[in-house]
Each structure stands twice: as structure tokens, then as C-alpha cells.
Amino acid sequence: MNYKIDEKGFYGKFGGAYIPEMLHSNVMELQENYLAITQTEEFQTEFRSLLKHYTGRPSPLYWAKRLSEKYGTKIYLKREDLNHTGAHKINNTIGQILLAQKLGKTRIIAETGAGQHGVATATVCALMGLECIVYMGEVDIERQKPNVFRMKMLGAEVRPATSGSKTLKDATNEAIRDWINNPVDTFYIIGSVVGPHPYPDMVARFQSVISREMKEQLQEYEGRSNPDRIIACVGGGSNAAGAFYHYLDDEDVTLVAVEAGGEGIHSGRSAATSILGTEGIIHGSKTLLMQTKDGQIIEPHSISAGLDYPGIGPLHAHLITTGRAEVVSIEDGEAVNAAIELSRLEGIIPALESSHALAALDYLTLDKDESTIICLSGRGDKDLQTYMKYLNHE
Amino acid sequence: MNKLKAAFSQGDKKLLNVYFTAGYPQLKDTQTIITSLANAGADIIEVGMPYSDPMADGPTIQESSKIALQNGLTLKILFEQVAAARAQTEVPLILMGYLNQMMQYGEEKFLDSCVQCGIEALIIPDLPPDLYGSDYKAMFEERNIEIVFLITPQTSEDRIRYIDSLSDAFIYVVSDSSITGNSRDISSEQREYFQRIADMNLKNPCLIGFGISDKKSFDMASSYSSGAIIGSAFIKHLTNASGDESLDLTVTQFVHSIKG
Numbered sequence: 001m002n003y004k005i006d007e008k009g010f011y012g013k014f015g016g017a018y019i020p021e022m023l024h025s026n027v028m029e030l031q032e033n034y035l036a037i038t039q040t041e042e043f044q045t046e047f048r049s050l051l052k053h054y055t056g057r058p059s060p061l062y063w064a065k066r067l068s069e070k071y072g073t074k075i076y077l078k079r080e081d082l083n084h085t086g087a088h089k090i091n092n093t094i095g096q097i098l099l100a101q102k103l104g105k106t107r108i109i110a111e112t113g114a115g116q117h118g119v120a121t122a123t124v125c126a127l128m129g130l131e132c133i134v135y136m137g138e139v140d141i142e143r144q145k146p147n148v149f150r151m152k153m154l155g156a157e158v159r160p161a162t163s164g165s166k167t168l169k170d171a172t173n174e175a176i177r178d179w180i181n182n183p184v185d186t187f188y189i190i191g192s193v194v195g196p197h198p199y200p201d202m203v204a205r206f207q208s209v210i211s212r213e214m215k216e217q218l219q220e221y222e223g224r225s226n227p228d229r230i231i232a233c234v235g236g237g238s239n240a241a242g243a244f245y246h247y248l249d250d251e252d253v254t255l256v257a258v259e260a261g262g263e264g265i266h267s268g269r270s271a272a273t274s275i276l277g278t279e280g281i282i283h284g285s286k287t288l289l290m291q292t293k294d295g296q297i298i299e300p301h302s303i304s305a306g307l308d309y310p311g312i313g314p315l316h317a318h319l320i321t322t323g324r325a326e327v328v329s330i331e332d333g334e335a336v337n338a339a340i341e342l343s344r345l346e347g348i349i350p351a352l353e354s355s356h357a358l359a360a361l362d363y364l365t366l367d368k369d370e371s372t373i374i375c376l377s378g379r380g381d382k383d384l385q386t387y388m389k390y391l392n393h394e
Numbered sequence: 395m396n397k398l399k400a401a402f403s404q405g406d407k408k409l410l411n412v413y414f415t416a417g418y419p420q421l422k423d424t425q426t427i428i429t430s431l432a433n434a435g436a437d438i439i440e441v442g443m444p445y446s447d448p449m450a451d452g453p454t455i456q457e458s459s460k461i462a463l464q465n466g467l468t469l470k471i472l473f474e475q476v477a478a479a480r481a482q483t484e485v486p487l488i489l490m491g492y493l494n495q496m497m498q499y500g501e502e503k504f505l506d507s508c509v510q511c512g513i514e515a516l517i518i519p520d521l522p523p524d525l526y527g528s529d530y531k532a533m534f535e536e537r538n539i540e541i542v543f544l545i546t547p548q549t550s551e552d553r554i555r556y557i558d559s560l561s562d563a564f565i566y567v568v569s570d571s572s573i574t575g576n577s578r579d580i581s582s583e584q585r586e587y588f589q590r591i592a593d594m595n596l597k598n599p600c601l602i603g604f605g606i607s608d609k610k611s612f613d614m615a616s617s618y619s620s621g622a623i624i625g626s627a628f629i630k631h632l633t634n635a636s637g638d639e640s641l642d643l644t645v646t647q648f649v650h651s652i653k654g
């Protein structure tokens with residue numbers, strides 16, 4: 001089975017570029033240039049240098065002993081939370097801003113859910129001296145306030161998305177509209193492995209540094225580069241794509257994608273796309289998405305703004321439908337409990353998104369001789385408001 | 395001759411194509427709006443299939459779509475409404491919507507429903523021309539349903555010629571790089587672009603759309619093309635109309651203000 005993108009921009013039957021003519025020249029410019037530019041020695045040198053000296057990579061692979069003990073198995077955490085700006089998102093924004101510069105773009109736009117991608121974009125725009133506009137749903141502006149302030153502090157303009165459920169999907173719609181209205185000078189830095197080809201592949205390649213490092217780091221611990229299992233949360237799926245990337249063809253490694261079950265898969269307030277979703281088109285790509293039988297997109301729900309999205313990246317739709325990846329869905333409360341557990345067992349406060357990946361441990365059969373890597377995609381500073389609410393209820 | 399071809403075969407007459415969202419302002423208004431538009435002198439009518447996430451549309455169409463969906467409009471109801479209107483008028487009818495709607499309904503079944511209710515052509519902005527050519531063309535041609543493609547100031551000459559070769563209805567010339575509903579004055583750059591397209595002598599006639607809002611912009615755009623398309627400005631005009639009579643009057647006034 002092939003898990004890489006084909007020359008037309010598809011993973012199996014998922015992917016492609018279903019875009020209006022107004023985006024054609026922009027998307028073609030990217031399709032024609034992304035590999036030619038990003039695969040040059042010059043680009044890679046610059047990219048790796050920034051990842052090392054600016055972001056602080058490699059991020060540690062940490063053997064979480066107390067957590068391992070509790071689950072009777074061996075658990076490692078890939079510490080993307082320790083990156084500059086606090087999540088994996090910056091791996092991608094550094095890559096895309098370098099590409100934007102090479103293409104001569106002067107104005108940067110982005111969408112954000114949890115605000116981590118917005119912060120990571122605002123950060124690299126400050127670094128490069130480029131104008132930055134971030135679209136964010138009104139609901140997310142409210143629940144991820146610290147990140148809104150960070151973006152403003154970094155000089156970005158945050159524009160509220162007020163349509164639909166006022167979350168990530170709607171912010172993405174607004175960013176696409178902005179791009180349509182500004183076709184010449186603007187580069188759209190998408191924050192996940194979603195959108196029209198080449199975004200899913202481009203973002204996956206930038207994030208693939210996560211699994212490249214994991215291979216070397218696990219080698220040092222165990223004398224082998226493959227764990228038995230990798231667990232990552234999936235909103236659009238960029239941290240999961242990065243954590244899975246160099247293991248896709250290693251079928252001995254089980255890949256576990258964790259979705260947001262919200263208040264329960266069948267509660268009507270969920271973002272469990274792979275279970276509730278059917279094949280369709282969202283944001284320019286064919287994938288699994290939550291929709292009515294008339295093709296209207298259903299508003300998702302998750303306590304975690306970064307997972308509150310009605311679709312998944314086409315790579316994940318392919319991995320899931322072919323059986324390469326397993327799916328676990330985690331409800332809001334379970335995620336919060338997993339965050340509290342990690343905080344108290346390991347002294348690490350995880351992001352709500354990453355907490356979904358941690359909570360999946362309860363649903364898996366873990367042998368004591370097995371090794372599992374969990375992608376700890378981000379830190380929990382932005383979520384303290386939500387955690388406090390739960391703790392005060394205890 | 396099909397109704398669309400007939401509309402474009404009236405000498406130098408400039409055609410007014412009006413877009414509105416089905417099921418808006420009230421669920422049952424679709425039929426009244428179509429017949430009123432036709433009676434008032436609109437030459438082509440574009441019926442919008444309301445979509446939850448209309449990527450190429452601006453706030454006005456987005457809002458009207460949201461209300462139409464809240465009103466309970468489904469594709470099944472839309473096809474029934476269009477069929478009822480078709481029984482009363484010969485005006486060419488075009489359906490505009492997004493590819494996902496057509497996919498979920500079932501592409502062939504969707505086209506069959508279009509034939510049954512008397513639709514002449516489709517505009518599906520997120521169906522790229524090459525995909526149409528490879529996967530959809532035969533399906534459309536079998537049923538004599540035409541396709542309309544958009545071009546923009548960024549569309550290259552080669553691509554315009556390719557798009558012209560793929561369709562047999564008209565070319566939708568997007569007046570500006572923009573989503574629908576941004577009305578500004580027509581600039582000298584836009585005039586150059588309209589002239590450039592006019593000078594290409596395409597096989598298909600051209601209608602200019604996006605940002606056309608009144609008689610002045612309609613006349614200006616039409617001087618470079620076979621006519622123009624008005625959407626958001628018409629929908630804004632409808633917002634306060636309620637009841638069939640008031641709706642009919644509002645629609646008639648609007649058409650007369652453009653064509654009068």
C-alpha cells in the first residue's frame with residue numbers, strides 16, 4: 001500500500017484541489033514550486049538552522065517513568081510542547097514563511113483554532129518582518145485568550161470569524177476568502193495537513209522532522225528505531241502526520257489517531273470525524289467530513305479548539321479507511337482528566353489537544369514489553385482557564 | 395435551440411442575469427422570485443443552492459444561504475420549487491452551488507433532477523475545468539446540461555481558451571479578484587481586462603459578474619460583453635420584502651432600475 005501523495009495530489013481517493021478559479025493561479029504557483037524550492041540544499045540548510053537555533057530542536061524524547069508504571073508499559077513523550085511558542089505548529093510556519101519569502105510574497109494570512117498556529121505564524125512574521133493577519137473564530141478568541149494576546153503582542157492583526165459555529169472551520173473559510181481577494185501579494189500559511197494540494201503534503205513534510213528525530217532518539221534508548229505504537233491527536237492532523245511520516249511504510253508500528261469525541265460521539269456535540277464523517281469536500285480537498293445527507297457541513301464540537309474541526313486531512317482519511325491507522329475517540333472530560341494525570345505524575349501540563357492523545361492509553365491494550373510514543377503536541381498554558389474550571393468543580 | 399442559446403441570439407441585446415439564493419427570504423419565495431424576475435425582464439436566472447460553507451461567496455450570499463437553510467430548504471425542495479416555476483416561464487434557468495452538494499446527492503441523479511425541472515446549465519465554482527473534462531463532461535453532455543466556468547484577471551490566455559473549448563454556454567468573467575458582493579467602482583485596470591477578453595473573440599459569449607450592483611455598473615460591464623450578472627445587490631434588495639405581492643413589486647422595481 002502506498003501512503004505517500006501521488007502526482008495528482010491524492011492519497012488513494014482522498015485529497016486533490018477542489019478550488020474555485022479565483023484560487024487557481026495561487027494554488028498552481030504552490031504546486032509547481034513547493035518541491036522545487038523546499039528540496040534545495042539552500043532551503044533545507046536555512047530551515048534546519050532555524051529549527052535548531054530558533055525553535056530549540058531536536059525536541060526531547062522523554063521516557064515518562066511514572067506514567068509508564070501506571071499503565072504497566074513503556075511510554076515515551078515526544079516533547080513538541082518544548083518548542084518555541086509551545087507546540088509543533090512552528091515547524092510548519094518556519095517552513096512556509098521561508099517558502100513565502102522565496103516566492104516574493106509580502107503579506108501573510110493564517111487561520112487558527114487553539115491559537116497555537118496563529119501564534120506560530122505571528123512569530124515567524126515578526127522574525128521576517130512581514131505583515132500578518134490571523135483569522136480566528138469568535139468562540140475560540142474567547143476560550144484561548146492568552147494566545148490572542150500573544151498574537152497581538154507579536155504585531156499580528158487578529159480578525160474574528162463570526163459565521164457558522166465561529167470556530168476553526170469558519171476561520172479557515174475567512175482566510176480562504178481573504179486569499180481570493182488578495183491573489184498577488186498574499187501567502188496563506190495553512191496550519192494543518194488540510195486544504196487543497198499541495199498543502200497536505202507540504203505541511204506533512206515540514207512536520208516530518210518529528211518522526212525523523214523520533215527514529216534517532218528511540219535508537220539511543222532501545223537500540224531500535226521503531227516503537228510498537230505511536231499515538232497522536234488529530235484535529236486537521238499535522239502533528240499526527242509529522243509523528244507518523246517516517247513510519248508510514250513500517251507496518252510493524254501501530255499508528256493511533258485520536259479524535260475529539262466532544263460530549264459523546266452520538267451526543268450531537270462531537271468532532272469524531274472518522275466515525276461520524278462520510279466522503280466529501282471541505283476546504284478544497286476530498287476527505288472524510290461531518291455532513292448532512294444534503295452535503296451541508298455539520299458544526300463540530302470539542303472542548304479543545306484545535307480539534308474542533310468537522311474534517312480531517314486527506315492523508316488521515318486514507319490511513320484510516322485503509323486500516324493503516326486505528327482511531328480512538330476521547331470525550332471532553334476524559335481529556336481533562338488525562339491532563340491532570342500527566343501534570344501530577346510527570347510535572348508536565350499538556351495542551352488540551354495533546355491530552356486527547358494521552359487519554360487514549362485507557363483504551364489500548366498495552367503489553368509490558370511494548371514501547372509507545374505519544375506525540376505531546378503542545379503545552380497547556382493556553383488552556384489553564386478551562387482546566388481551572390474543571391478543578392474548581394472537583 | 396435551447397433556451398440559453400436563444401437568449402444569446404438576440405442581436406446586440408445586453409443580457410441581465412440575476413442570481414438569488416433559493417429559499418430566501420422565505421422558504422416558499424423561490425417560485426415567486428423566478429416568475430417575477432422573468433416577467434420583469436431578467437434574461438437569465440441563476441438559482442443559488444444555499445450551502446453551509448460557500449467558499450467563493452461574500453457575506454451577503456453567505457447570510458442568505460444560512461437563512462435559507464434555517465428555513466428548511468433542501469435540494470429536494472429546491473428541485474420541486476424550480477419545477478413549479480419552470481411550468482410558468484421560458485426564461486433560461488441556471489443552478490449554482492458547490493461540488494459537495496452535487497456529490498452527496500449523487501452526480502447522475504443530480505443531473506437527472508436538473509433535466510426534470512428544466513435547468514439549462516450549472517455553475518459549480520469548486521469543480522475545476524480539468525476535473526470536469528475528465529470525470530463529468532460525458533455525464534453532462536448525455537443530458538444536454540451545460541456548464542459555465544469562471545475566469546478571473548489571473549486566468550492566463552491559454553487557460554481561457556481551454557475553458558472556452560470545454561463549455562458551450564457562456565463564460566462567467568469575474569470582474570475583479572474577489573469573492574461575490576464586493577462592489578467598488580470599475581477601475582481602468584478592470585476595463586483593460588474586459589477589453590482583453592473581448593478581443594480574444596471566444597467561441598462563447600461572456601457575462602461579467604461580481605461587484606455589479608446597479609444600472610451604471612451594469613451598463614459599463616455590458617459595453618465589453620454580452621451582459622452582466624447581479625447577485626448580492628439583488629439579495630440585499632430582497633431583505634425587507636415579505637409576502638408575494640410585496641416580493642413581486644420589489645423584484646420588478648429592481649429589474650426596471652437596471653434595465654429601465
Ligand SMILES: Cc1ncc(COP(=O)(O)O)c(C=O)c1O
Nearest residue numbers: 235236237238239306353377378
Ligand atoms: C497543541 C496542539 N495540538 C494539536 C493541534 C491540532 O492540530 P493538528 O491536528 O494539525 O496537529 C493543535 C491545533 O491548534 C494544537 O495547538
